[in-house]
Amino acid sequence: MSDRFERGLAAIDRLAADHAAIFDPVADIAPDLSRYVAEFAFGDLYTRPGLEPPHRQLLTIAALAALGDVRPQLKFHVAGALNLGVEPATIVETLLHCLAYVGFPRTVNAVGAVREVFAARGLLPVGDQRPTA
Template identity: 35%
Template structure:
């Protein structure tokens, strides 16, 4: 099924524009991304922009491009940190429908690597790896009113999700940037996670290529903002 399946007969010229530009983006050679990486970015971008119907079309394409069911689930799970359960829940249901239609037996093998006792320390370790020593135990050095959220960031955002199997840290930072850039209005966080990407080895050129692949789905304003955030992070390195 293509992204234009529902309207190619009623809106043939528009469908042709869409299909041609999607192909142009996929073939962009400025910095070519492996197909699997490209689809990880697109899945994350569709979560971020709340493109549920496009996500329904994208899931089988992502699986065909080499994204395995565990990786797909990890991208969707981790989006909860950045979009909230209220926005992710519909995608969980669509994803599971698509996986079952593809013959995937659910539930998949678990990917958790932490316990309730270790999640805080393990999550903080990931924060430090991506963002540096300034992130060490920030819940102990912050103003009293920020203690709870800073502790949750380490234990829940990074401990419960980033420590899971299925994706590398570099891949997790990439999809996080995609969620944030695609939802818009979070430029300080997008800049911080552009820096986090560079901290785990994703270059400025690579991040530009990621934005190229998101652009057909999230539009020019959010894509241009994302490029500006990447530029700002690179300049501060």
């Protein structure tokens, strides 16, 4: 394995207990795709200096919310953010900030995916559930 791949795996290990969410969906049809994700996205980009991993996770969550239709990846990165110590309220606030740029449908869908991750971890409710005036 290349140094880039090993750096990528180390970065992924900080986010998740196993690599199944990244490798399993493509293993039987495009195994090199997992290698590209590990080497480039995590080994090259994620490990660059200048941003701490929690900040990278929040940026990734915002970008995935903007893309839409990426529920598995969004859930992976929300779980990764929580594993790095990002507070649930910070993740929610990140998505609320996206509302003006991403739009209501994608933000609502992203919050739904986040809710699934929070619920699985027993993190609901998050803060005061009443709408603010």
